[in-house]
Amino acid sequence: MPEQPQLTIQGWGPAAGPRDATVARGADGGPGSLELTAFPDLAEVLPKAARRHLARELGWTPRRTPPVPVADIRLAPSRLAEDCRLRLVELLGDEHVSTDREARLRHAGGKSYLDLLRRREGDASDAPDAVVQPGSTEETAALLALCSEIGVVAVPFGGGTSVVGGLSGVDADDRPSVSVDLGRMASVHALDVASSLVTVGPGVRGPALEEHLGRHGLSLGHTPQSWEFATMGGYAATRSAGQASTGIGRFDDLVAGLTLATPSGVLELGSPPASAAGPDLLGLALGSEGALGVITELTLRVRPEPRARHHEGWSFRSWEAGLAGLQRLARHELLPDVIRLSDPDETRADLLNASGTGASLLRGSLRLRGRAAGCLLVVGWEGLPAAVRARRRAASSVLRGAGAVRLGTRVGESWRRHRYAAPYTRDSLLDAGLLVETLETAATWTALPTVHAAVREALRTSLGRRGKQPLVLTHVSHVYPTGASLYVTVLADRDDALPIQQWLSAKRAATDALLAAGGTLTHHHAVGADHRPWLEREIGALGVEVLRAVKQRLDPQDVCNPGVLLPD
């Protein structure tokens, strides 16, 4: 295995504080590393005003709630029988089959609040029994056939950044499981510059791919918050959306073709640029979350590296005015590439969280204009300078017409600088007795206000009790002509006695509420283990049966990530 940072049970570690895209670590710096001593102190990640605001709003007393030391994490012995291990070794080679403690811990679970809570408490019961590393499509297909034969569950592992329990490895039959690490399939296979297509292995990460493409003046441009660690295979398997997806499209839109290794053979899907030769099977592989097989190669659409980038802030008087403004931009196809409209609670938190003279000036300026309780909008454009100018001009005119006031580039650039920071901050907040989690959905413009209100209400009711209220911070993160997504961050005083139960109840209430109001179960985090109980409400009982029929054909022994996607 490649050299890895020190093992950690934190979410994002090891470095303290936010990092810029341009200084992100390379492919070898996966989420991982560090013991307690290296944690950034709460004071380093939150200004005093923000800490006070949190304490006051949440009824929270900052306290030390550190994770157990890595050495104290409980890990049951591997359940993989020796004859099965030998079969795996025979196929992949001794160096690509690991059952040691460190490898298993490194591949235990993802990065949801529940995943982190469990590991912080020393519970690694979701760790795989072994970690295997196939090196090719053929080896992966053979591996899945072997797993079917010997009754071993296979859970693909890219960046390990699932926030919906996508790596849970839960199996109704309690069979042993292997984590299929895709780190050996992490190279660029082909670049067709004329057709704007690059073909890559599933383990390739954003920073490495951008570096490769940059040498040809090209870019993929997909930058979700997990960009430093997540892999191309993972983006495809979960139908990821990135921060600029409003402009360049969701990851779905960037996949021109892919190879899916299954226990029943290999599927080669996609006919770029487009085809009408029957239903879209490529779309069946996207979002399949490892439950139909393992994605072993992807052909992705690239574009010229943007020669101009412009990010700026605007302020709306209200959430309603902000939504109306975005809707107007969307209807006339004048959407910027990046759009992020914060609701009043998130705007207030953002302003409190911002530090430095610029932030003080901004707060003062907004107060002067009577916008202290308004909604912050960050917009960004990328591309040819002339196109950026023309699009900016057209969008600005619509925004002004919708009552927005321009705040300038400082707000936009600040967002850009901190855009990968939240997960790092979260680690410090978890150390100090807080519940911190996110959830997301999307709805049509007509349903969006109701969904927003319903989710807030559900979370506040579920998490509120005597003297305590959660903070529910929401922003629109992706905009479409027909609607938009909502990204919700929840902060609350943690229930130290039953922290997992506390969040499970809140998540259940929020999910029921958003579905009832017309939202989708997930806009870009996938189903995983966490959303399984609600899949039928999203696609219907017959829809679930169709997926089951496909799975049955490709994975008759149900060894492909059986703990995700399909309800029990």
Added chain:
Amino acid sequence: MPEQPQLTIQGWGPAAGPRDATVARGADGGPGSLELTAFPDLAEVLPKAARRHLARELGWTPRRTPPVPVADIRLAPSRLAEDCRLRLVELLGDEHVSTDREARLRHAGGKSYLDLLRRREGDASDAPDAVVQPGSTEETAALLALCSEIGVVAVPFGGGTSVVGGLSGVDADDRPSVSVDLGRMASVHALDVASSLVTVGPGVRGPALEEHLGRHGLSLGHTPQSWEFATMGGYAATRSAGQASTGIGRFDDLVAGLTLATPSGVLELGSPPASAAGPDLLGLALGSEGALGVITELTLRVRPEPRARHHEGWSFRSWEAGLAGLQRLARHELLPDVIRLSDPDETRADLLNASGTGASLLRGSLRLRGRAAGCLLVVGWEGLPAAVRARRRAASSVLRGAGAVRLGTRVGESWRRHRYAAPYTRDSLLDAGLLVETLETAATWTALPTVHAAVREALRTSLGRRGKQPLVLTHVSHVYPTGASLYVTVLADRDDALPIQQWLSAKRAATDALLAAGGTLTHHHAVGADHRPWLEREIGALGVEVLRAVKQRLDPQDVCNPGVLLPD
């Protein structure tokens, strides 16, 4: 049934010559009508120069090859058993079940050259045994369940404009078939202006929908050549592309949700604006061609009616230069909404076919500039006036940089005026001893020149013989960042002895060639019966098995359009 025009066996009738979108007939003017006497004469649809060109190039002697009179068409008695007919009547009502000759003939086959040849020869063996008209999703689901019970094949019928044998009704078990006419489900159910979404029945046609939307200042904008007759359900079932799809997207991109009635129940698919809740099942219904069930409702994305429209012509010195120019537009996201680049043979034919003083002037002007053998490009923009201006300016600069010369708006407007004309012209050409058919594909920019050359070569080899050569006219009709589609029109002297065999051989040669060169089986005409033998080459044996598994789950008795999509 609604009042219908006089029965015909022609492709497009009854009116002679091309029509403009704005004067298109309404929903009751389906393809149909007229006896021989009403045919436009060849001289009316082709200028003398074009007729001479065809005679010279093809080795063709114009001759009268009229279809048999409608009364002479051979139609076997309905094979639907009386007890089955009564069950259908019990479900749908007497007035919605027809077994009479006229209803059956009206629903016989589609509009491919082979379909027309057969009917012109008096062969209606592909006519359904009955025509049924369900009125709702529930009735359609009940109908399909009943068909499964009594062993009757169900073939959905929208506009009847399939050009790939989509209505063939062929069944390996030779069971009786009913045509499921969707004409009763042709209304607009809901309009959500804020979310830019309209919900419609599957039988709604373009002109009626545009008229409805126009009253709200909205438009769908999907305008394939079959626009006057084709239905929304048909567009979705075949993954249609329209003339402005480069700008507004394929029909796939316009479908936000749909209802699919199947023998096993009803699927409600799609979560606008977007979802990551598992694989895209909506994408499975798109392109399902009636083989998984019947689409009974669609929610479509609409947009503001364009306030400005601009179409113009350009000339490239060569095909290669033209492709390079389009590729550059595509890479920088400066594509117009409409793009149509003709290769040298099509350009020559277009110029010969154009009549009037304007056309003479254009020919003279091109000759002066040494472009007589060049490639004609038609481009069009629609939308807000300022946006159209800005996009035109940016695209023009790229086109000039790629060596193109602007010809002005007359060429563009002429294209726009005649854009629904070709099928009408075809009827007249068929009457005069010609083979006329189209086929289409798409490929990446890298593969496109090879595909173009391979298809031309295959058709010329297959259709050429002593003193005779086909004309193979090609244009790029839809452009993507990663590639483009090719639309090929073939004209040849018909083999009066074995006309069907003549085209089957040519089609087979062309399809083998385009697949071998890296093209897709079909870019926007669907699989139908005609492309079935090649589906496995497109999606692989396992891909076909996945589709079969889905069909087996939804349609276990295989009554849903068993003659299309899946190979035997």
